[in-house]
Amino acid sequence: ARKIIAIANQKGGVGKTTTAINLGAALAMSGKSVLMIDLDPQGNASTGLGLLASRRKTTAYDLLTGEATLEQAAASTPVEGLSIVPGSGDLSGLDVELAGEADRGERLREVLSAEEVGGKYDYILIDCPPSLNILTVNAMVASDSILVPLQCEFFALEGVSQLLSTIRRIQLKINPRLRMEGIVLTMYDRRNNLSAQVAQDVRENLTDVVFRTIVPRNVRLSEAPSHALPVMLYDPDCAGSEAYRQLADELIRRNDAS
Amino acid sequence: ARKIIAIANQKGGVGKTTTAINLGAALAMSGKSVLMIDLDPQGNASTGLGLLASRRKTTAYDLLTGEATLEQAAASTPVEGLSIVPGSGDLSGLDVELAGEADRGERLREVLSAEEVGGKYDYILIDCPPSLNILTVNAMVASDSILVPLQCEFFALEGVSQLLSTIRRIQLKINPRLRMEGIVLTMYDRRNNLSAQVAQDVRENLTDVVFRTIVPRNVRLSEAPSHALPVMLYDPDCAGSEAYRQLADELIRRNDAS
Numbered sequence: 001a002r003k004i005i006a007i008a009n010q011k012g013g014v015g016k017t018t019t020a021i022n023l024g025a026a027l028a029m030s031g032k033s034v035l036m037i038d039l040d041p042q043g044n045a046s047t048g049l050g051l052l053a054s055r056r057k058t059t060a061y062d063l064l065t066g067e068a069t070l071e072q073a074a075a076s077t078p079v080e081g082l083s084i085v086p087g088s089g090d091l092s093g094l095d096v097e098l099a100g101e102a103d104r105g106e107r108l109r110e111v112l113s114a115e116e117v118g119g120k121y122d123y124i125l126i127d128c129p130p131s132l133n134i135l136t137v138n139a140m141v142a143s144d145s146i147l148v149p150l151q152c153e154f155f156a157l158e159g160v161s162q163l164l165s166t167i168r169r170i171q172l173k174i175n176p177r178l179r180m181e182g183i184v185l186t187m188y189d190r191r192n193n194l195s196a197q198v199a200q201d202v203r204e205n206l207t208d209v210v211f212r213t214i215v216p217r218n219v220r221l222s223e224a225p226s227h228a229l230p231v232m233l234y235d236p237d238c239a240g241s242e243a244y245r246q247l248a249d250e251l252i253r254r255n256d257a258s
Numbered sequence: 259a260r261k262i263i264a265i266a267n268q269k270g271g272v273g274k275t276t277t278a279i280n281l282g283a284a285l286a287m288s289g290k291s292v293l294m295i296d297l298d299p300q301g302n303a304s305t306g307l308g309l310l311a312s313r314r315k316t317t318a319y320d321l322l323t324g325e326a327t328l329e330q331a332a333a334s335t336p337v338e339g340l341s342i343v344p345g346s347g348d349l350s351g352l353d354v355e356l357a358g359e360a361d362r363g364e365r366l367r368e369v370l371s372a373e374e375v376g377g378k379y380d381y382i383l384i385d386c387p388p389s390l391n392i393l394t395v396n397a398m399v400a401s402d403s404i405l406v407p408l409q410c411e412f413f414a415l416e417g418v419s420q421l422l423s424t425i426r427r428i429q430l431k432i433n434p435r436l437r438m439e440g441i442v443l444t445m446y447d448r449r450n451n452l453s454a455q456v457a458q459d460v461r462e463n464l465t466d467v468v469f470r471t472i473v474p475r476n477v478r479l480s481e482a483p484s485h486a487l488p489v490m491l492y493d494p495d496c497a498g499s500e501a502y503r504q505l506a507d508e509l510i511r512r513n514d515a516s
């Protein structure tokens with residue numbers, strides 16, 4: 001059964017793209033068929049999976065404006081079983097371009113529900129930009145659940161309540177089936193107290209939704225994208241690879257059970 | 259002579275807010291009169307300077323919608339000589355709210371140029387959200403220059419060319435006086451090669467615009483906001499305080515000379 005998961009958090013630099021790339025790769029490497037949709041105008045997920053700007057003929061922009069189908073836009077990646085619809089700079093114009101359209105928040109949902117082809121994927125992961133604009137709204141409206149990477153820092157913690165209230169608003173008004181897939185603690189640094197304090201704060205206040213897996217701060221995770229590889233192909237034995245394999249296992253266990 | 263500087267980069271989590279707070283505080287502590295404008299819906303700069311959400315009666319949203327003047331919106335901070343116009347969540351609705359207005363990109367410029375009161379500040383620093391939306395455009399149109407914090411990481415480097423082409427577009431179409439104040443390398447980690455590679459890449463390609471001061475990765479910088487203090491009041495002797503004092507000196511020398 002296909003599951004669509006939005007990877008979102010309006011706070012910047014918390015590990016959304018790193019989680020999308022490496023969770024996607026780990027799911028594919030454990031036999032699942034995965035499609036990534038890069039909704040970020042920066043296109044970091046596309047670069048991190050080896051799609052140079054010159055190879056991005058059809059993009060997520062074409063999907064949202066109805067110019068292309070999912071099949072036309074999906075491109076291969078270095079990982080068997082993982083495809084990607086690349087992002088592009090013109091996505092940042094959609095807020096204004098779609099401002100007058102009544103269905104502007106539902107474009108992606110229409111694409112993903114209309115397509116027979118969507119049925120061939122076990123998981124569709126959507127990498128979101130750092131804002132609560134029309135791109136992130138499209139992702140939340142199209143998704144079954146939302147996965148929130150949360151950096152173990154003070155400013156990141158501050159933004160969670162704003163994000164959770166946006167999710168509730170979307171659930172009430174446009175997408176009643178949207179659930180919390182969970183919160184993933186990222187860039188956890190054993191050497192400093194701040195990480196431990198943030199982790200404890202989140203576990204106490206949001207007990208049911210926090211994944212058991214914690215992603216440690218690990219320099220191999222930030223080196224891998226410059227080699228256009230997910231971390232488990234760049235350095236399979238490092239702490240970053242281990243964490244994202246564990247996260248994939250935890251996600252599969254939760255979803256296969258239900 | 260008053261100088262208005264936008265602190266912007268559409269890549270998330272690169273140190274925009276940390277630079278705005280600590281550069282602002284360092285400038286004030288060396289005798290300059292400074293106003294901060296928090297244009298980020300997350301309001302991190304406001305929280306980091308002790309303005310709890312309950313104290314934010316008049317905000318940057320009221321400024322851009324013409325409901326309040328600069329004097330009404332400016333609030334005090336723990337630093338003598340540093341005031342702030344706080345941010346608020348309703349800023350994120352402005353893209354759609356102003357979509358039909360011809361002057362939607364010039365609202366902040368109108369406020370800052372109309373006000374006599376603006377003359378009492380030596381520096382006005384504008385903290386921008388992680389996107390190239392109407393808020394960042396307002397900041398670039400209102401500013402004399404733009405200061406770009408650049409995290410020493412691969413994805414951050416990728417976004418610089420997109421940012422520089424946006425700045426050129428704004429210079430050509432709306433604000434011919436906009437200059438590059440400079441690029442500040444942030445979160446530089448001596449322990450890993452990636453930082454050195456990114457720093458070298460930036461220095462080679464953008465020689466004239468990179469500040470000499472480099473801000474190291476320093477946990478005291480990420481702890482200070484949870485105490486609602488800039489780092490030089492939280493831990494005056496740490497590497498983070500030293501770096502932002504140096505950056506303020508470098509900025510003053512460049513601007514007092516011209």
Ligand SMILES: Nc1ncnc2c1ncn2[C@@H]1O[C@H](COP(=O)(O)OP(=O)(O)OP(=O)(O)O)[C@@H](O)[C@H]1O
Pocket residue numbers: 011012013014015016017018019040044128129130186187188215216217218219221222223225268269270271388411412413414
């Ligand atoms: N666990 C980790 N350990 C070390 N570095 C990490 C880790 N996770 C992410 N990074 C690095 O931190 C930076 C921010 O991560 P990333 O770009 O994935 O965040 P993001 O939330 O997608 O950012 P944006 O808000 O700009 O989309 C990147 O340079 C990335 O390589």
Ligand SMILES: Nc1ncnc2c1ncn2[C@@H]1O[C@H](COP(=O)(O)OP(=O)(O)OP(=O)(O)O)[C@@H](O)[C@H]1O
Pocket residue numbers: 010011012013130153154155156269270271272273274275276277298302386387388444445446473474475476477479480481
């Ligand atoms: N030099 C540094 N050393 C250690 N931590 C830092 C440093 N600079 C910033 N940080 C921390 O890194 C995180 C990201 O920084 P910050 O929030 O200032 O970035 P930003 O660009 O304003 O993010 P956003 O794109 O969400 O507005 C914060 O938790 C901050 O405390």
Ligand SMILES: [Mg+2]
Pocket residue numbers: 016017018040044128129
């Ligand atoms: Mg990202």
Ligand SMILES: [Mg+2]
Pocket residue numbers: 274275276298302386387
């Ligand atoms: Mg910020």
